Amino acid sequence: MLLASRRKVNKYFIAGLIMTGLAVFCGILGFFWTPYGTSAMSDDRFCAPSPGHLFGTDNFGRDIFSRVMQGMGTTILVSVLVVIFSAAAGIILGALTGYFGGVLDEIVMRVTDAVNGFPSILLALVAVSVLGQGRINLILSLGVVFSPSYIRIVRSEYLRLRDADYIKRARLMGVGKMRILFVHILPNILPVFGVSVMIGLNNAILAESGMSYLGIGVQPPDASLGNMLSDAQGFLQMAPWYALAPGLSIVWLVLGFSLLSEGIRRFGE
16 A cells, blocks of 8 residues: 555656646647748748747747747757667667676676766767767767666676576476577566666657767757757847747756656666
8 A cells, every 4th residue: 555655746756747748739739830940031030929829039030939849859859869778779789788698798798887987978979079070970879888788787787687496497397598588587677678768768868968969969940949049049148938938848848858857766766
């Protein structure tokens, strides 16, 4: 009864779910409909927030609310794809190295040590500079940079569980190695891994926003919260709402996923 009661009042999970749900809804909606065209320019430049333009307009007369909707969708989409790519690599390599060990384990661990020895954003900057700008290259670069953390988490869990009694019984019964890896062990690491994924979404959102802010992420005319923030920095005194809208949207996303990850962690207690 106590556990059920605690789960019912998991305020972190509820608040995070509401915040992220609203952000995801606005982001998805922004791909199909916005109050104004996201690239439609007008003579109404630097209009303050009003019923006609909820977040005001920018230096080209574009509706900021419409661009925030599209930018939020772009940021979420890129971040989710980055986490899917890096998490999939982490599960595969972490499972193989944690369960089998040997030469593969040594090679993968040394590579992850090398990657972790440099700031992640710096490595991503170098990778994008080599591969070229664009969403696909941004996703690949950030995915590779974020993979080592997932590999280490999965590896440590597989090291802990590979000699558990139920795994030994499965081996004695002749269960195949791949089935042991992904049917018997993998479901038991998902609670820990799920929290890491939510934290990874936070990091991916900040990384994508930072890269776009620096001009090597999502490129104009496509809207991204990062490049909107970059465009707005020259007009802080003239139109503070221009920077406030994308900046608060980034804070909203990060706070929402942080609360959601904390809520998921508390469910596992």
